Amino acid sequence: MARLRINSRQVSRMKKLATEISSDVQELISRHSSVSIERTILRLYGVDGVDEDGTPIPNLVADRVKEKEGIENGISHFFAKTMAKTGKSSQKTAEMIVGGKIDFSKLDKVPQEKVIQTETALVDTALHVLDSSRERKHEKETTYPSPKPPLRYLIVATGNIYEDRTQAESAVTSGADIIAVIRSTAQSLLDYIPHGPTTEGFGGTFATQANFRIMREALDRISEKEGRFIRLVNYASGLCMPEIAACAAYEDLDILLNDSMYGILFRDINMKRTFVDQYFSRLICARANIMINTGEDNYLTTADAIDNFYTVTTSQMINEAMAKKAGLSEELIGLGHAFEVDPEIENSFLYELAHAQLTRQLFPRSPVKYMPPTRYKSTDIFYSHTLDTLFNLASILTDQGIHLAGILTEAIHTPLMQDRHKSLSSINYVFNTAASLKDEIEFKRNGFIEKRTRQILGQAEKFLKEIQKKGLMKVISEGKFADIKRSKDSGKGLDGVFEKGPLYSNPIMDRLEQDIE
Amino acid sequence: MARLRINSRQVSRMKKLATEISSDVQELISRHSSVSIERTILRLYGVDGVDEDGTPIPNLVADRVKEKEGIENGISHFFAKTMAKTGKSSQKTAEMIVGGKIDFSKLDKVPQEKVIQTETALVDTALHVLDSSRERKHEKETTYPSPKPPLRYLIVATGNIYEDRTQAESAVTSGADIIAVIRSTAQSLLDYIPHGPTTEGFGGTFATQANFRIMREALDRISEKEGRFIRLVNYASGLCMPEIAACAAYEDLDILLNDSMYGILFRDINMKRTFVDQYFSRLICARANIMINTGEDNYLTTADAIDNFYTVTTSQMINEAMAKKAGLSEELIGLGHAFEVDPEIENSFLYELAHAQLTRQLFPRSPVKYMPPTRYKSTDIFYSHTLDTLFNLASILTDQGIHLAGILTEAIHTPLMQDRHKSLSSINYVFNTAASLKDEIEFKRNGFIEKRTRQILGQAEKFLKEIQKKGLMKVISEGKFADIKRSKDSGKGLDGVFEKGPLYSNPIMDRLEQDIE
Amino acid sequence: MKHQMIKPYGDTLNDGIVQLSFTLPVEYSEKAKKAAELYASQLNLENIVVAHASRIADNFTFFIIYASAVPMLDYTSVVSTEVKVPHMKIHQINRLIRDKLKRKIVAVGAAIGSDAHTVGIDAIMNMKGYHQDYGLERYSQFRAVNMGAQVTSEALISKALELNADAILVSQTVTQKDTHIRHFTELVELLEAENLRGRFILVAGGPKITNELAIELGYDAGFGPHTVPSMVASYLIVKILEKEGIK
């Protein structure tokens, strides 16, 4: 395979810096929890459903507890105690809490060993949710042949889960390996997960557990028909990161968009909230064998890809370090990057090859996710189709893991069924016609491509040093990523993050951490 | 630049074989002439126009002479004598011959030195036609900046020269460097050149001198406007090869499709006729600085590109050897090849790279003409557009000289104005984005690509040996090129080729041959 | 029968979305874009988005449009136009000919007129065939004679008479300015003029040929892209048995 000669010592130094940066953040994480984490615990304990207004029971329980008892010490112990008291199922217990049927003052009377016993059982159930999802996936992986990377990743985004299903089936017919259901605009800013099957989204479809299930079932059916394992993706980053991870585990999702900084930068979600949430979310993913995808590609939709590619590399290293802290193996860390150099620049394709190949070599065991050109797509669909064709070539040539299909109507509308078909017919052609190109050419020594990667590594190392010195939060607040400034104590969801009380416990987290190695 | 290691001794051996093959053919050529050659002499002496039925005066004169005098000794001397007799212009003289106003029996009385004098003057005029076209082209070449290869070659084919002009202007606006006016279906089988501006062709526009002029003027205008030299192409191969070359010289065409075998294989034109005609045609091109293009690409529209690429290479070498015999410098020999490997074959793109790069390296000083995929184009225009995009990449990556634009509607209709625009927008993008790719990668030593080129060279050398042994005509009659069999004494135009009489002379040819070095 | 009303589908049933592109002979401008929109509205389209406009020559502008088509079509009312005979395999066909017709079928084929494209007729007639389906020459019960391209109608007819052919197979590829229509018609008219039309099964083929068009032009059947030889052979044996009244 064509390889760039990169300085492995420099790379080790950089990865070490990234680990130090993440350790610094981890210290903050360990001192905090969030309402979303507590709700996740409830969900994994089996609490589900909504009230008449559509507010999820987990939210209502958490709010109630917060209000009555305070949430600083976590919800788990309290919930176990209540359940021990009621002797009912977790769902029933939750409903009773919400219905005001529990006299909080009387809970102290429940014997501690009964509480412990109940809580242990709950945690076992929770872990069983994750472990059984892992096992089901493992089974599919062994039943079906391994797809040849790059995996063909197609998005559906009609807003209506049933139409999405039709679209997904069509995409699979044309060759898709992975289907991602894009989330409705601004769902990431909702501090709850909508419920049930939904048919009205904007720019995407709501991520709900029911929608996950509908799509999972459809894809399982088609997997069987086609004799290929079709993977399902949704989006976690946002105010409900860990909860979505829990729902994803219930419904056997294979991949979650799950970035440690995306919410901060692109959704103005509070930093602490995001850092804390992503950790628990990723612990869940690691256990349930859900691959994460990060969102570095987004940086290049606003910042220039030539000037700022080093921020992508830097962010990938930090994301990786943080993911490893959450127990994710390299195989489950799908780092993102994108083909976003201005096509009018002479030799822009050489820049793209350098960026893609560098990413590939820096994370050799990770199934890197490669995003198509979006920013420089034209409303001239024929021209845009040629950009995607070279993107497809760059992907097969640099051996990417996951290939997000570029769509010729990117600059016009969310994809039509026929747009996806055209995209796949280009991908299928290019991946086949240039299947072994990577093994048959070499990058010139000290040529443009190698020099460019060296430049990026130099810039990224410098940047990592700066971050290591100043701390990640400081650097974000200076607008060093994607030209976006966010400060530590602002942003959405700030009120939902809290410092752990002296008696705080999250036994699921404890167990997950414990089992990491 | 990425280079294949090819065995230069083998290449020398092959070129030597090709020269021997062409010398063998040349022997036949030197013993024959054709009606078309004689008409060409008339045209270069200034004879033009048609009678009421649209039959060209040069044809009428030649027919008359053949009938009355016999043509075995060539037309030149006879015509000079007649002109010396009439004391009129060549045109007037020709008209008088056609009108039956010349008493052939009285011609012997013209004093020989007056005939010689007249003939010498005629030949000077003829050579002036060629030389002045050469000079005008040279002037344009120095006025305008040299275009960066691959030159963007676009075809127009409406059938109507005025619409063609509109189409050509549009193509130039979108970036074309070269405009080719495709000839009307089956014109190559006409044993005369139609006359005047034409507006009704089928699958193309008639090649007439007036049409050449109309397009030349339009392109000169637009060259000035755009500050780029826009080159004009037409087709010579066929029954009127040398005549078309003469008309092309008059009208400053820059390139002529002019193959030594195309007419034989693809139009069932008699071999001898073709060989004889192509030689005089190429002598004219050499003198008037008209680049020739050969038609090896056509082989792959019927024969399989993987099995038969060696026939392309073989034919290129023979075409080159024959072109050199006619005084064409390597810079004027635009050999053809094509991107025609079945795209469904895994690694078809690697085959294409091998074929294109090999051709490039075998003829380093020739502006190789690279033809787009046509045979495997689909009526799915979006898919076809992706084939062309990779073709564009192959072209810039292997540094081709002339790039014939692929058209996304190839499998549907002759190109619309908008189709050409789409094609150029893909070409412009690819040539810019991957401008230096060729300098930044290398082909793997002993990899698939090198091995493939070695295989082709081996096959081609073997084939050249066979041809050298059996003679070119024999091999053609066995169907070894393009799976098409043609025999020596069949085919169209056979009655127009004749063995030279003892007094035969063609003073233009003599002068051209004389001046070769 | 229940109606089945359909319209184009973008990403939602009955959204009617179509993609359209065309060039207008006007200079690129805002007015030109408006003209494109108005023009599209005359094509029974609504919610017209002129997504793209670019100047492609002096006085010519290229447009890409997405819009919703208004009409509804009753799919149950659509009548398919393909040749309708069971598609048999080579050995079935040969057996049928041997058992029922009891003699070889003689078929003469050519690309007529100025058309020099032979690949289509070769695909049907030559040994090798097309898409892993053997050509007529390979059928033991066919005598197939392929005359190649640029054959005149006269030559084709006289060859058919000479061989006492059952079927004449005609190919046309070049369709610009309706060349193919002229050639096809010329052949039929010649046959009719000489009272020979009834004698042969007349089959047309080519990339732009449909059965419907062929019948319109006076042919017995027409075959378009993706035809394989066994389809044609199936058609021929069924029609010949029918013609000769053999069951």
Added chain:
Amino acid sequence: MKHQMIKPYGDTLNDGIVQLSFTLPVEYSEKAKKAAELYASQLNLENIVVAHASRIADNFTFFIIYASAVPMLDYTSVVSTEVKVPHMKIHQINRLIRDKLKRKIVAVGAAIGSDAHTVGIDAIMNMKGYHQDYGLERYSQFRAVNMGAQVTSEALISKALELNADAILVSQTVTQKDTHIRHFTELVELLEAENLRGRFILVAGGPKITNELAIELGYDAGFGPHTVPSMVASYLIVKILEKEGIK
């Protein structure tokens, strides 16, 4: 005025050729192709060539069609819909403001509603500008305040009141399910409800916005793709002078 009748151009004047593609919710078959042809004929097209058909899912077939469009459009009757003010350069605009208006123009902008796309409004307002054309922040005679994205209509209006703005600039990128129409309308209705509509020059912008649409929605002007800041600045000074009766 003389009429100028136009129709699409393929390669010959008035050939009417258009390229069309769409998907029909029916299974791939010859009947499906016929349906595509019939459907196209309902779109005022003739000489319809169903060039391509492919199965893209169970019960869905994709088509590519070339055909001749029948209608003619009188180009002289087309009324252009763009904003019509002379396009001035930054220094001309600044001078005009200084000389005539004699105070700075205050403009407040945002992408409203759920729309998170800031690049469009940034292109117009931020210092850097777009396509080598400086943004409003760079104009010495503008006070430009860009509130970013996902701004509520209420917040935008109160900022405009607070700064005593001359103009409100609104951007919308997401158009799926007409989200942009809802957001734009909401803002206008709020302004009207509070009797503030007349107080501001209200400008809409975004990739799918035309001046025509903006005016329909109750805005003063609309700007689409390829807008550069100086166009907007030119428009604003001309309109403000007009509004204030300054000549």
